[in-house]
Amino acid sequence: xxxxxxxxxxxxxxxxxxxxxxxxxxxxxxxxxxxxxxxxxxxxxxxxxxxxxxxxxxxxxxxxxxxxxxxxxxxxxxxxxxxxxxxxxxxxx
Amino acid sequence: xxxxxxxxxxxxxxxxxxxxxxxxxxxxxxxxxxxxxxxxxxxxxxxxxxxxxxxxxxxxxxxxxxxxxxxxxxxxxxxxxxxxxxxxxxxxxxxxxxxxxxxxxxxxxxxxxx
Amino acid sequence: xxxxxxxxxxxxxxxxxxxxxxxxxxxxxxxxxxxxxxxxxxxxxxxxxxxxxxxxxxxxxxxxxxxxxxxxxxxxxxxxxxxxxxxxxxxxxxxxxxxxxxxxxxxxxxxxxxxxxxxxxxxxxxxxxxxxxxxxxxxxxxxxxxxxxxxxxxxxxxxxxxxxxxxxxxxxxxxxxxxxxxxxxxxxxxxxxxxxxxxxxxxxxxxxxxxxxxxxxxxxxxxxxxxxxxxxxxxxxxxxxxxxxxxxxxxxxxxxxxxxxxxxxxxxxxxxxxxxxxxxxxxxxxxxxxxxxxxxxxxxxxxxxxxxxxxxxxxxxxxxxxxxx
Numbered sequence: 198x199x200x201x202x203x204x205x206x207x208x209x210x211x212x213x214x215x216x217x218x219x220x221x222x223x224x225x226x227x228x229x230x231x232x233x234x235x236x237x238x239x240x241x242x243x244x245x246x247x248x249x250x251x252x253x254x255x256x257x258x259x260x261x262x263x264x265x266x267x268x269x270x271x272x273x274x275x276x277x278x279x280x281x282x283x284x285x286x287x288x289x290x
Numbered sequence: 291x292x293x294x295x296x297x298x299x300x301x302x303x304x305x306x307x308x309x310x311x312x313x314x315x316x317x318x319x320x321x322x323x324x325x326x327x328x329x330x331x332x333x334x335x336x337x338x339x340x341x342x343x344x345x346x347x348x349x350x351x352x353x354x355x356x357x358x359x360x361x362x363x364x365x366x367x368x369x370x371x372x373x374x375x376x377x378x379x380x381x382x383x384x385x386x387x388x389x390x391x392x393x394x395x396x397x398x399x400x401x402x403x404x
Numbered sequence: 405x406x407x408x409x410x411x412x413x414x415x416x417x418x419x420x421x422x423x424x425x426x427x428x429x430x431x432x433x434x435x436x437x438x439x440x441x442x443x444x445x446x447x448x449x450x451x452x453x454x455x456x457x458x459x460x461x462x463x464x465x466x467x468x469x470x471x472x473x474x475x476x477x478x479x480x481x482x483x484x485x486x487x488x489x490x491x492x493x494x495x496x497x498x499x500x501x502x503x504x505x506x507x508x509x510x511x512x513x514x515x516x517x518x519x520x521x522x523x524x525x526x527x528x529x530x531x532x533x534x535x536x537x538x539x540x541x542x543x544x545x546x547x548x549x550x551x552x553x554x555x556x557x558x559x560x561x562x563x564x565x566x567x568x569x570x571x572x573x574x575x576x577x578x579x580x581x582x583x584x585x586x587x588x589x590x591x592x593x594x595x596x597x598x599x600x601x602x603x604x605x606x607x608x609x610x611x612x613x614x615x616x617x618x619x620x621x622x623x624x625x626x627x628x629x630x631x632x633x634x635x636x637x638x639x640x641x642x643x644x645x646x647x648x649x650x651x652x653x654x655x656x657x658x659x660x661x662x663x664x665x666x667x668x669x670x671x672x673x674x675x676x677x678x679x680x681x682x683x684x685x686x687x688x689x690x691x692x693x694x695x696x697x698x699x700x701x702x703x704x705x706x707x708x709x710x711x712x713x714x715x716x717x718x719x720x721x722x723x724x725x726x727x728x729x
Contacts, residue, residue: 199298200297200298200301200302200342201301202405203301203302203305204301204302204304204305204339204342205405205409207305207306207308207309208305208308208339209409209412210309210312211308211309211311211312211331212416213412213416214312214313214315214316215312215315215328216416216419216420216439217316218315218316219423219432219435219436219439220419220423220427220436222432223321224321224378224383225429225431225432226321226374226377226378226381226383227321227324228432228435229374229435230315230321230324230325230328230374231315231328232435232436232438232439233328233367233370233371233374234312234315234328234331234332235439235442236438236442236465237331237332237336237363237367238308238331239442239445239446240359240363241335241336241339241340241363242446243446243449244339244340244343244356244359245339245343246409246449246450248343248346249405250406250452252452255449255454255457255618255619256352256355256356256359257355257458257611257614257618257619257620258445258449258454258457258458258461258619259359260355260358260359260362260607261458261461261462261607261611261624261628262442262445262461262465263359263362263363263366264362264366264600264604264607264628264631265461265462265465265466265631266366266370266442266465267366267369267370267600267635268466268470268631268634268635268638269438269465269466269469269470270370270373270374271370271373271593271597271635271638271639272469272470272473272634272638273435273469273473274373274374274377275638276431276473276474276476276477277377277381278377278380362603365596365599365600366596366600369592369593369596372592372593373590373592373593376590
């Protein structure tokens with residue numbers, strides 16, 4: 198029980214740090230990195246929170262989060278390849 | 291009882307690795323090294339935390355779903371990191387060593403011209 | 405512990421919202437919107453509202469982000485800098501917000517067991533639903549049976565949204581000469597996508613039919629299936645995707661879903677009950693409810709899948725037409 202609480206706090210801190218990296222980023226790729234990390238930690242967080250609240254039957258949502266995070270990342274990268282080929286946008290912020 | 295202690299150890303180790311990965315995200319100097327720090331949280335922290343959770347179940351459908359989540363995360367996170375790093379490379383991002391080599395070359399040619 | 409998690413999540417939500425407003429790079433703003441959706445979904449999970457969290461994650465972080473990125477590919481990436489300071493709108497917004505907050509002071513306390521909703525509405529559904537409908541997931545029984553009219557309206561709204569986008573943008577024609585666009589050079593991504601896409605479609609079918617017993621249902625399943633085909637289009641290129649799932653079929657499917665839903669209602673009219681009264685669909689009322697719920701959830705899933713995918717095709721077709729090399 199205590200271990201679950203400690204893990205929850207740790208994952209929340211990781212999410213907060215990823216969010217901070219996404220907000221204050223040197224290049225635009227740092228932002229994408231922060232957001233990708235945020236998404237995967239969300240999936241882990243749901244699994245741990247399910248056990249904390251005593252309802253482990255919503256693990257389906259964790260699967261969906263991991264999936265949607267992956268698809269979002271691929272969309273972002275595809276968009277980047279499109280616009281980078283179009284006009285030479287600066288990658289530095 | 292012993293399963294619970296092993297599960298606690300795994301969970302705390304996973305939390306530790308997650309935190310170090312997140313701190314590394316800020317401490318590392320260069321984008322490509324930060325990708326490595328972020329992927330630490332996606333791979334080893336996820337494995338340890340989910341294994342710790344599996345040991346807390348009754349080894350029924352919930353454990354199977356957790357295993358599926360783990361396999362899915364291990365399949366997609368490294369792919370996403372790889373795609374991101376490759377996209378950054380294509381976009382022209384240089385690693386720290388290359389930037390330093392460029393700067394050194396630029397300053398030495400400037401001194402050579404002067 | 406739950407309150408602490410709530411506080412932290414809401415704090416991060418506020419910071420993300422501030423980031424969305426302050427940042428001038430629209431690309432970053434779109435990605436922060438994705439994070440906003442993830443955080444909202446986490447808050448819903450913390451409130452035990454699992455079906456809502458499902459839909460919020462799938463639609464908000466998945467489809468919305470992809471569509472907004474598609475729009476950004478057509479417009480620019482930087483937000484136009486405002487030329488004048490706006491004091492009057494700020495005053496109006498602050499006054500309105502203050503009035504709204506003052507209005508909420510009259511509402512009952514959050515989660516108080518003596519609230520009116522816990523006296524009449526909730527106990528009636530919680531007690532009668534196992535006897536009348538018999539499904540473990542009460543959200544599905546309320547959504548699909550007790551409030552079936554609302555869900556029919558929502559499905560019609562999704563269909564109307566698809567029609568609106570199609571009338572403005574139009575679908576890409578299936579091109580005989582399939583131009584090779586897509587992430588050609590990303591070999592790892594192509595292999596992994598080939599593994600992930602069938603699993604995703606299987607998962608969407610699982611969510612569709614498991615919605616009676618756990619979180620899930622038609623909306624979520626349609627969105628996840630659309631996300632699978634969107635992944636295929638992103639990795640292998642839009643022309644190949646229009647070969648696999650043809651746009652004309654999507655128009656048929658979107659209408660078919662709404663037809664199935666409303667048709668169930670008409671069938672129950674013919675069998676002697678009222679519109680969308682599932683009790684008359686079988687000899688045993690509870691079995692009739694089960695049949696009715698499965699059929700209309702199928703209709704909802706089909707319409708949502710077709711609508712989301714055709715909206716994506718419309719957006720991506722514009723970007724493809726502009727950027728084709």
